[in-house]
Every structure is written in C-alpha cells, then in structure tokens.
Amino acid sequence: xxxxxxxxxxxxxxxxxxxxxxxxxxxxxxxxxxxxxxxxxxxxxxxxxxxxxxxxxxxxxxxxxxxxxxxxxxxxxxxxxxxxxxxxxxxxxxxxxxxxxxxxxxxxxxxxxxxxxxxxxxxxxxxxxxxxxxxxxxxxxxxxxxxxxxxxxxxxxxxxxxxxxxxxxxxxxxxxxxxxxxxxxxxxxxxxxxxxxxxxxxxxxxxxxxxxxxxxxxxxxxxxxxxxxxxxxxxxxxxxxxxxxxxxxxxxxxxxxxxxxxxxxxxxxxxxxxxxxxxxxxxxxxxxxxxxxxxxxxxxxxxxxxxxxxxxxxxxxxxxxxxxxxxxxxxxxxxxxxxxxxxxxxxxxxxxxxxxxxxxxxxxxxxxxxxxxxxxxxxxxxxxxxxxxxxxxxxxxxxxxxxxxxxxxxxxxxxxx
Numbered sequence: 001x002x003x004x005x006x007x008x009x010x011x012x013x014x015x016x017x018x019x020x021x022x023x024x025x026x027x028x029x030x031x032x033x034x035x036x037x038x039x040x041x042x043x044x045x046x047x048x049x050x051x052x053x054x055x056x057x058x059x060x061x062x063x064x065x066x067x068x069x070x071x072x073x074x075x076x077x078x079x080x081x082x083x084x085x086x087x088x089x090x091x092x093x094x095x096x097x098x099x100x101x102x103x104x105x106x107x108x109x110x111x112x113x114x115x116x117x118x119x120x121x122x123x124x125x126x127x128x129x130x131x132x133x134x135x136x137x138x139x140x141x142x143x144x145x146x147x148x149x150x151x152x153x154x155x156x157x158x159x160x161x162x163x164x165x166x167x168x169x170x171x172x173x174x175x176x177x178x179x180x181x182x183x184x185x186x187x188x189x190x191x192x193x194x195x196x197x198x199x200x201x202x203x204x205x206x207x208x209x210x211x212x213x214x215x216x217x218x219x220x221x222x223x224x225x226x227x228x229x230x231x232x233x234x235x236x237x238x239x240x241x242x243x244x245x246x247x248x249x250x251x252x253x254x255x256x257x258x259x260x261x262x263x264x265x266x267x268x269x270x271x272x273x274x275x276x277x278x279x280x281x282x283x284x285x286x287x288x289x290x291x292x293x294x295x296x297x298x299x300x301x302x303x304x305x306x307x308x309x310x311x312x313x314x315x316x317x318x319x320x321x322x323x324x325x326x327x328x329x330x331x332x333x334x335x336x337x338x339x340x341x342x343x344x345x346x347x348x349x350x351x352x353x354x355x356x357x358x359x360x361x362x363x364x365x366x367x368x369x370x371x372x373x374x375x376x377x378x379x380x381x382x383x384x385x386x387x388x389x390x391x392x393x394x395x396x397x398x399x400x401x402x403x404x405x406x407x408x409x410x411x412x413x414x415x416x417x
Contacts, residue, residue: 002397004390004404006381007413008363011287012248014410015280018236018255019045019401020069020229023306024191026093027168028198028229029053032073033060033100034175035202037224039073044229045401048394052090056083056097082109091398095123095165098146099172102135108146125166129157130173133181151218154179162187162212162299168195170216175204177218186214189300190259194230201225233259235400237307238375240283241314242407244272245383247287250410255281262303266292266311270318287383291320291357297327309335309376315355316344317383322355335373338366342380342388360385368392371399378403382412 020043030053032039044050044066054064054071060083063074081101088094088111101108127137130146134153138145154177157170167187174181186192188210196206196214202225205217236255243250244267257264257276267274270289275282292315297305305328315322316339326332333353336346341364345356363386368374374396381388390396393416396403404414 001391002393002416004378004393005415005417006363006378006388006390008246008361008382008384008386008388010246010382010411010413012243012246012250012382012407012410012412015251015253016239016406016409017253018231019043021191021194021232022047022049022399023093023164023189024194025050025229026053026091027096027172027191027195028227029057029071029073030096030100031172031195031198032057032062032075033078033097033104034172034199034204034222035073035075035225036222037076039075039202039224040226041071041073042226042228043069043231044071045069045232047398047401049091049093049398052087052094056087056094059083059087060101078104081105081107085111093165095126096168096172098126098144099130099169102130102146102148103152103173103176106148109143111143123165125159125161125163126169129159129166129170132157133170133173133177135173152177152181154181154218156182156184158184159186161185164189164192167192167214171195171199171206171214174216175199175219175222177216179218181216181218183214184212186212187299188212190230190233198225198227201227230259231256234304234306234372236260236281237263237304238310238379238400239406240267240281241310242379242382243283244270244285244289245287245314245317245379247285248410249282249284251280251282253280257281260304260307262301263307263311266295266303270314287317289314289318289357291315291318291322291355293321293323295323296325299328305329305332306372308332309372310379312346312353312355313339313376313379316346316358316361316380318355318357320357322357324353324355326351326353334369335376338373338377339380341366342384344380362386363388365389365391368395371395375400382407
C-alpha cells in the first residue's frame with residue numbers, strides 16, 4: 001500500500017490545472033451505455049473510481065480506450081445486463097449503472113454498491129422511483145433483479161430528498177420511456193447539469209430548471225457524442241484549503257467559482273483573498289486564519305458536504321472557535337481523530353463539530369479512512385510542523401488525480417512511497 005510523506009510549513013505558490021470532476025465523469029460513463037455509437041469523453045481524470053467504471057463498461061460489452069485524458073467508449077455491442085459483485089463493490093457510484101443498463105437492456109442484475117463508509121446512503125429512493133415508472137424489482141440475498149416490460153412508463157416522481165444519485169438514475173432510466181417523466185425536488189448539483197448536457201448531445205431530451213424540476217421526454221434512438229467533463233469543484237476547494245492553511249498565492253486553472261459560490265465566503269471570512277475569473281481562480285493567504293462559526297452542509301447550491309473535511313482541516317489553524325454542522329451524512333467526521341493526533345482540538349457532538357483553533361499542528365503518522373477525510377489530512381500536513389505520514393492513500397486516489405505531483409508543482413515537500 002502507498003503512503004504520502006509530507007514535510008509541512010512550505011508556502012504554496014504557482015498554478016495548476018484542475019482535473020475533471022469525478023462525480024460528473026462517473027454518471028456520464030454510465031450514460032455511455034445508452035449511446036448507440038461511440039462516445040468521446042474528454043477531461044476524464046485518472047482515478048481508481050474511473051477505472052472501476054471502465055471495467056463495468058467492458059464487462060457489459062463496451063470497447064473502451066484511453067488516450068491521455070480522453071476516453072473513447074464504443075457501446076454498440078453491449079450484450080450483458082448483469083454487473084458482478086466484485087465490480088459493484090469497488091465504488092458507491094456504481095449504482096448509477098442501474099438506470100442506464102435497465103433502459104438499454106430492459107433488464108439489470110446487480111448487488112448493492114460499495115464505496116466510502118461515511119454513513120447511510122440508502123438506495124430506496126432509486127428503487128421506489130423506478131417502481132413508480134413500471135420497473136419490476138426483486139430484492140433477494142443482497143441482489144437486485146430488475147426488469148422492464150416494453151418501455152418505461154412516464155410519470156411524476158417527487159423525491160423526499162434531492163438525492164444526486166437518485167436524480168441521475170431516474171434520468172438515465174427514462175430516456176427511452178413512452179412519454180414525459182418529471183422529477184420534482186431533483187438534485188441541482190453542477191454534475192447533474194453536466195449529465196443532462198451529455199444526454200442532450202446524444203439525442204435525448206432532458207430539461208432542468210433552477211427550482212429542481214427535471215423533465216425527460218422519451219426518445220427512440222441516440223447517437224455518438226463528444227463531451228468534455230466539467231472541472232472538479234471539490235478538488236478546487238481542497239487545494240484552496242491547502243493554500244489557505246499553508247499560506248501562499250496560487251492560481252487554479254479551469255476552476256469554476258460559480259459551481260461552489262457557497263464556499264467562497266468561508267475563505268474570505270477566514271482572511272483569504274479570492275480573485276475569480278471566467279476560467280480560473282486565484283487564492284492568496286498569509287496562513288493566518290480566522291474562525292468561521294456557522295458552516296452548514298446542504299444540497300446544492302448550499303455548502304457541499306464533500307468540502308467539509310478539507311475545510312475543517314484548514315480551520316484547525318483558525319483563531320477562535322469554528323463550528324461545522326453536517327446535515328447530509330451522519331458519519332462524516334471520521335477524520336477528526338486523525339486531525340487531533342496532529343494537535344488539533346476538535347470535539348464532535350452528534351452532527352456538530354466544534355473546532356478550537358491552535359497555533360500549530362504537528363506532523364504525525366495518520367491514516368485516511370475515506371476519500372475527503374484523506375484530503376483533509378493532506379491539507380493539515382501541508383501546514384503542520386515536521387513530517388506527516390499519511391497512509392490509506394487508496395482512498396485519496398479515488399478522487400484526486402496525482403495529488404502529490406500537483407502539490408509539488410506548488411512547492412510542497414511531498415512524495416509517494
């Protein structure tokens with residue numbers, strides 16, 4: 001297993017390019033199942049989760065080729081509707097293949113997905129919606145056996161929570177339906193909009209509005225498409241947290257501030273200077289931060305839950321007491337014990353984390369137990385006194401492409417061992 005060795009207290013300066021968004025790339029790769037031709041997907045990050053999605057596509061009968069940051073997916077000869085357990089369990093987002101395989105093959109057989117254990121992420125919203133649209137689902141021994149007779153029925157689905165995964169699955173399942181499917185209280189994340197853009201390029205008819213309503217009008221055919229995945233807003237926020245904590249002046253090319261507007265004031269109130277342009281963002285910090293007393297994670301356009309851990313690490317150096325309320329997942333504070341090993345003072349009470357800022361963090365051996373918690377440990381290590389060894393890096397590799405190379409470009413003392 002790999003680990004990262006980080007010697008902290010190095011100011012970060014320069015510029016880097018932000019990778020394509022993992023949470024956009026994965027549902028778009030699932031959507032390739034619906035394309036009756038060749039899909040060319042640009043800006044695909046080299047991540048273990050993306051590799052897992054490619055393996056699923058190949059198992060289904062697709063031909064997939066990578067050239068640099070682009071993936072070429074030929075889905076004309078798909079012949080399989082079952083996804084084996086060993087592939088499903090590699091990542092939580094694998095459940096998004098349910099809708100696309102069902103829509104293309106009229107059948108789907110798979111098990112419950114894997115991924116980070118950050119709390120309950122039940123798929124009951126997915127299954128309930130699909131049943132409303134006429135899908136027959138048999139749940140037995142941890143397996144899902146799903147079937148559509150003829151074409152999916154149109155209907156109106158009102159989600160009790162704006163789940164990103166459920167919204168995407170309903171969209172993918174409905175593209176070949178007999179009429180219009182309407183999703184109320186749908187997720188509004190930029191990644192959902194990116195999926196809709198890809199589908200529309202392929203000949204589907206998907207409309208989204210700012211109030212959280214999605215309308216999918218069924219079509220009979222699709223065609224090959226070329227699409228570029230949007231930049232990863234969580235990666236942008238993680239690198240911003242690193243600069244804020246360690247100090248420095250960094251430009252993030254391809255960062256799109258409009259995708260994470262709710263997080264920008266956190267950095268400004270902490271004492272950073274943010275200069276946002278159309279295709280880049282610059283952050284300047286002297287490393288001396290103020291506390292933030294009222295961060296609450298919410299569905300988009302609110303503060304993103306995926307950014308909670310890296311920004312918590314940044315606020316460990318904030319003068320005063322910061323408070324973070326986690327409203328999305330009930331078990332997303334697993335990184336706290338590891339930050340406290342480095343000298344942080346964080347108390348957790350239910351879904352509330354109270355961070356008393358300290359003057360210094362200190363290097364220590366720590367372990368990443370989930371993706372964003374791993375990002376938080378890297379942020380903390382970059383501003384800590386001495387050497388930090390971060391193990392469990394396979395979690396980090398699920399969402400951050402060559403994180404050590406990007407940080408070295410900015411002057412960090414970091415290596416993978």
